[in-house]
Amino acid sequence: MTREEIIEYCLTFPLAYEDYPFAKTATDKESTVMRHQENKKTFAIIMIHDDKLYLNLKCDPLEADFLRQSFKALVPGWHMNKEHWNSVILDEFCDVPVEEIKRMIGNSYDLIKPRLRKSRIK
Numbered sequence: 001m002t003r004e005e006i007i008e009y010c011l012t013f014p015l016a017y018e019d020y021p022f023a024k025t026a027t028d029k030e031s032t033v034m035r036h037q038e039n040k041k042t043f044a045i046i047m048i049h050d051d052k053l054y055l056n057l058k059c060d061p062l063e064a065d066f067l068r069q070s071f072k073a074l075v076p077g078w079h080m081n082k083e084h085w086n087s088v089i090l091d092e093f094c095d096v097p098v099e100e101i102k103r104m105i106g107n108s109y110d111l112i113k114p115r116l117r118k119s120r121i122k
Helices: 003-010 061-070 098-112
Strands: 016-019 032-036 042-049 052-058 074-076 085-090
Touching (some): 003 032, 003 042, 003 098, 042 098, 061 074, 061 085, 085 098
Antiparallel strands (some): 016 032, 042 052, 074 085
């Protein structure tokens, strides 16, 4: 997947938006942060590291470890909490299928989206 395809897919989730908090200039879009509008929490970070495209995604810790063992292009989250984040290295050697990347993006979004509160009955 390309940066543009990832951003486009992330924007299909309700109230998702793209942000550039690390931009040094108005045209600097090297690192894209995908967030939820209500709580501003991050569910995906798209960036260049070591001349490669990285996609950081939040993940359940048990699943994170399983996925890292399943795919060579999946590593502990670069510059993130290694227990809760994975990085997908999107280069020519990426062995993670597009549908799996989309599933992981969806899971990451679900982990950060605001929870509905139960109304108190009086």
